[in-house]
Amino acid sequence: MNITIIGTGYVGLVSGTCFAETGITVTCVDVDQKKIDNLNQGIIPIYEPGLTPMVQKNMEKGRLFFSTSLKDSIAEADAVFIAVGTPPDEDGSADLQYVLGVAREIGKHSDHYMVIVTKSTVPIGTAEKVKAAIQDELDKRKQDIPFDVASNPEFLKEGAAIDDFLKPDRVVIGTESERAQKVMKKLYKPFLMNNHPVIFMDIPSAEMTKYAANSMLATKISFMNDIANLCEIVGADVNNVRRGIGSDTRIGHKFIYPGTGYGGSCFPKDVQALVKTSEQNGHPLEILKSVELVNNRQKSVLYRKMMTHFNGNLKGKKIAIWGLSFKPNTDDMREAPALVIIDKLLKEGAEVVAYDPVAMEECHHKIGDSIGYAKDQYEALIDADALVVVTEWNEFKVPNFRVMEKLLKNKLIFDGRNIYDIEELIENEYTYYSIGRKAISAVHEAASK
Numbered sequence: 001m002n003i004t005i006i007g008t009g010y011v012g013l014v015s016g017t018c019f020a021e022t023g024i025t026v027t028c029v030d031v032d033q034k035k036i037d038n039l040n041q042g043i044i045p046i047y048e049p050g051l052t053p054m055v056q057k058n059m060e061k062g063r064l065f066f067s068t069s070l071k072d073s074i075a076e077a078d079a080v081f082i083a084v085g086t087p088p089d090e091d092g093s094a095d096l097q098y099v100l101g102v103a104r105e106i107g108k109h110s111d112h113y114m115v116i117v118t119k120s121t122v123p124i125g126t127a128e129k130v131k132a133a134i135q136d137e138l139d140k141r142k143q144d145i146p147f148d149v150a151s152n153p154e155f156l157k158e159g160a161a162i163d164d165f166l167k168p169d170r171v172v173i174g175t176e177s178e179r180a181q182k183v184m185k186k187l188y189k190p191f192l193m194n195n196h197p198v199i200f201m202d203i204p205s206a207e208m209t210k211y212a213a214n215s216m217l218a219t220k221i222s223f224m225n226d227i228a229n230l231c232e233i234v235g236a237d238v239n240n241v242r243r244g245i246g247s248d249t250r251i252g253h254k255f256i257y258p259g260t261g262y263g264g265s266c267f268p269k270d271v272q273a274l275v276k277t278s279e280q281n282g283h284p285l286e287i288l289k290s291v292e293l294v295n296n297r298q299k300s301v302l303y304r305k306m307m308t309h310f311n312g313n314l315k316g317k318k319i320a321i322w323g324l325s326f327k328p329n330t331d332d333m334r335e336a337p338a339l340v341i342i343d344k345l346l347k348e349g350a351e352v353v354a355y356d357p358v359a360m361e362e363c364h365h366k367i368g369d370s371i372g373y374a375k376d377q378y379e380a381l382i383d384a385d386a387l388v389v390v391t392e393w394n395e396f397k398v399p400n401f402r403v404m405e406k407l408l409k410n411k412l413i414f415d416g417r418n419i420y421d422i423e424e425l426i427e428n429e430y431t432y433y434s435i436g437r438k439a440i441s442a443v444h445e446a447a448s449k
């Protein structure tokens with residue numbers, strides 16, 4: 001089988017590489033010449049565990065190719081996946097210009113039957129628009145070339161993308177013809193053989209499934225963040241509450257970890273887009289509006305705790321930040337809570353020094369030298385008035401508190417991911433703020449405020 005993936009970002013590159021891993025011949029296309037040149041030399045543009053060797057192996061095996069030419073790459077394709085970005089428009093709805101631009105290009109160059117698959121996250125009705133755009137170009141060429149559209153939303157998580165793709169909880173495919181279904185079944189045969197559910201449905205339902213899934217997960221997180229903040233007020237510990245409710249298999253332990261708000265390229269934009277769709281259809285989803293509101297508030301929760309601790313004055317304070325990416329195991333900083341916290345600290349006149357295992361280059365790309373970058377997590381602490389943990393990288397989870405106290409000016413930690421045990425912090429005489437748990441105030445710390 002031969003497929004083309006248009007858009008070689010997180011989704012396009014991971015999907016293309018994983019399809020190649022199952023034996024399919026894949027060409028990944030992008031308009032970014034530099035990205036394609038680098039990929040052709042085996043240089044991977046993103047940090048994603050396990051991806052580099054898998055790309056290199058499949059290139060060597062002659063199953064994975066990179067190109068800037070959509071026309072050449074679709075010449076022998078059975079299916080073409082559209083995996084370009086769908087960023088939020090000014091009003092929050094998904095901007096389809098890239099998706100529809102690709103559809104037009106396909107219509108201009110198609111010369112045989114293909115299934116055109118939307119893998120990008122797109123609002124309900126987009127497959128119809130893709131179909132119309134392709135048909136329009138074919139009509140302009142006076143060509144009667146058959147094609148089908150299908151919807152195959154992607155559910156991978158950054159940082160665990162390869163496993164998520166190759167061992168999915170499910171694959172969702174929306175089709176409207178038997179011919180298209182046959183192509184898609186062949187493509188996903190290895191997944192069916194490994195007993196991963198491949199669920200066929202109509203196209204609007206497939207498109208809706210993606211938004212509903214991301215919105216449900218975002219809802220779980222905002223719900224827990226709201227509960228965490230209430231826990232603090234009423235004297236409960238959200239870690240206990242989380243374990244208590246998560247043990248109910250109807251609720252489950254996943255995606256109920258409170259923190260500094262969800263970030264990333266998808267939850268924020270997909271929640272917004274579904275809210276927009278609901279409003280446009282006269283059925284506003286009030287729950288989702290609150291999910292977004294709670295999340296925006298949560299991104300400032302650590303900043304508010306710092307302001308309270310330092311009596312509203314952060315001017316001249318040196319703040320160390322551990323973790324910049326929106327979650328561990330990625331260098332992606334799109335909508336990262338760290339950016340909101342840093343912005344607020346800088347506006348208050350604080351000095352910020354950050355450390356992240358992989359995202360510092362990306363952070364520098366976004367905000368330049370407005371903050372300092374430490375070469376390791378301990379260097380960031382030198383003379384700092386406080387440590388703020390924003391992302392729960394594994395290497396931050398069991399730090400050497402004795403070494404830390406020699407570097408920090410104050411034994412003071414703001415933990416946005418609840419990764420430390422309160423008892424341990426008491427034992428080491430730290431002042432400690434976390435999310436949804438009581439604050440620990442060490443007696444000696446009062447003097448250093």
Ligand SMILES: NC(=O)C1=CN([C@@H]2O[C@H](COP(=O)(O)OP(=O)(O)OC[C@H]3O[C@@H](n4cnc5c(N)ncnc54)[C@H](O)[C@@H]3O)[C@@H](O)[C@H]2O)C=CC1
Nearest residue numbers: 007008009010011030031032083084085086098120121154
């Ligand atoms: N990042 C993620 O973890 C997930 C993303 N998605 C969805 O997948 C879609 C893609 O997301 P990402 O991969 O994160 O985006 P991305 O921004 O990392 O990559 C998009 C790529 O498309 C390229 N591109 C734009 N226009 C093009 C054109 N006309 N022809 C060829 N290439 C073109 C860009 O140069 C870029 O390399 C979005 O709709 C997103 O919501 C879905 C599941 C997971």
Ligand SMILES: O=C(O)[C@H]1O[C@H](OP(=O)(O)OP(=O)(O)OC[C@H]2O[C@@H](n3ccc(=O)[nH]c3=O)[C@H](O)[C@@H]2O)[C@H](O)[C@@H](O)[C@@H]1O
Nearest residue numbers: 154155156157158221255256257259262263264266326327
């Ligand atoms: O559509 C997408 O792009 C993807 O969006 C998310 O994946 P991703 O954004 O890569 O990462 P997640 O692990 O879902 O984390 C998102 C955010 O939620 C936060 N989060 C997650 C879980 C949790 O319990 N608490 C919490 O605050 C994370 O810190 C992070 O900021 C979904 O999990 C994927 O299924 C989906 O395919």
